[in-house]
Amino acid sequence: MPVMATTSATTTTTSVPVAKKRSQALAITRATLSNARMLVAGGIFYGALIALVVGLIYPTMRSINLAGYLSSNVVSSIIGSHLVNPTSFASLMGIELYSAFGCLLFGGIVAYASGAAIPLNIENGTLDLALSRPVGRVQYYLENWLGILIGSVIILLAIAFFAWLATFLVQNPDLDWQWFWLTQLVFFSFFFFAAGMGMLIGSFMNAGRASGGLAVGIIALGYIINIVGSLSSQFDWLLKSGPFYYAPTTQVISAHQLTWWYPVVLFGAGVICGLVGLFIFQKRDLPTL
Numbered sequence: 001m002p003v004m005a006t007t008s009a010t011t012t013t014t015s016v017p018v019a020k021k022r023s024q025a026l027a028i029t030r031a032t033l034s035n036a037r038m039l040v041a042g043g044i045f046y047g048a049l050i051a052l053v054v055g056l057i058y059p060t061m062r063s064i065n066l067a068g069y070l071s072s073n074v075v076s077s078i079i080g081s082h083l084v085n086p087t088s089f090a091s092l093m094g095i096e097l098y099s100a101f102g103c104l105l106f107g108g109i110v111a112y113a114s115g116a117a118i119p120l121n122i123e124n125g126t127l128d129l130a131l132s133r134p135v136g137r138v139q140y141y142l143e144n145w146l147g148i149l150i151g152s153v154i155i156l157l158a159i160a161f162f163a164w165l166a167t168f169l170v171q172n173p174d175l176d177w178q179w180f181w182l183t184q185l186v187f188f189s190f191f192f193f194a195a196g197m198g199m200l201i202g203s204f205m206n207a208g209r210a211s212g213g214l215a216v217g218i219i220a221l222g223y224i225i226n227i228v229g230s231l232s233s234q235f236d237w238l239l240k241s242g243p244f245y246y247a248p249t250t251q252v253i254s255a256h257q258l259t260w261w262y263p264v265v266l267f268g269a270g271v272i273c274g275l276v277g278l279f280i281f282q283k284r285d286l287p288t289l
Helices: 027-035 037-063 073-079 089-096 100-124 126-131 137-169 177-202 208-231 233-239 249-255 261-283
Strands: none
Touching: 027 037, 027 100, 027 137, 037 089, 037 100, 037 137, 089 137, 089 249, 100 126, 100 137, 100 177, 100 208, 100 249, 126 137, 137 177, 137 261, 177 208, 177 249, 177 261, 208 233
C-alpha cells in the first residue's frame, strides 16, 4: 500500500509592539501657544529692541535737559504718568518700555492673540475635531485661555531679561529690582485683563482677524480714554473708567509708588471678562463647516 507522508507546518507568531500614545496633557494649550508663536515672538522682539536701545541711548538722553518737556501735561498723558526724576535710567526705562504706550503695544499683542484664539480654530475646522474627542467646551476654552497667559508670561520674562542686559550698558543704573518686579506684576495684570477681554470677544465671533482686531481696538480705545482723561481734572471720571489708569507701570518703576488695589482691579476685570466669555461659548451654536 502506498504510504502517504504528512507534513506539519509550524507557525510562529511575533508580537507587534503597541504604539506609544502621545502625551495629551494640555494639548489644546500647546496648540494655542503654537498658533500664537509669531505674536509672542513679535512681543519678545519689540521688548528686546526697546530695552537695549534704552541702554544705548541713556548716556545721550541724560545729558539733555528733558525735565521740562517730560513734565508737561501732554507728554504725561501720553506716557500715562507724571515723572519725578525724568533723567534717571529707571524713568527712561519706564517711559520707553513700561509707559502707557508699552501697555498699548504689548497689551495689544496679547489682546489680538486671545481674541483670535478660538475663531481661528473655527475657521480652519480644528474646533470641530477637538470637540469630537472627549474634550468639553469648558476644558477647550480654559486651555486656550491658559495658553495665552503662558505666552504673556514668556513675553514678560523676555522683557525682564533684556532689561537686565541693558543695565550692563549703563554706568551705575539706579534700577531697584524689587520695584522692577512689582512693575512686572502690574504689567502682567494689564496682560491678564487683555487676555480675558480678548477671550470674551472671541467667544461669540467666528472670524479670527476680525475678533483679534476688535480686541486691539478696545485696547486702543482705552489708550485714547487715558490720554483725554489725563488732560484735565474735569475728565477724571473718564480716566478712571479705562484700564490704563490701573496700570501705572511708569510710576512704579521710576517713583516707587503703587496703589495695591490697582492691579487687583485689572485681575478682577480679566476674570470677569473671561468667565462671561466661557458662559457665552458654552451656550452659543457653533458654525459647521
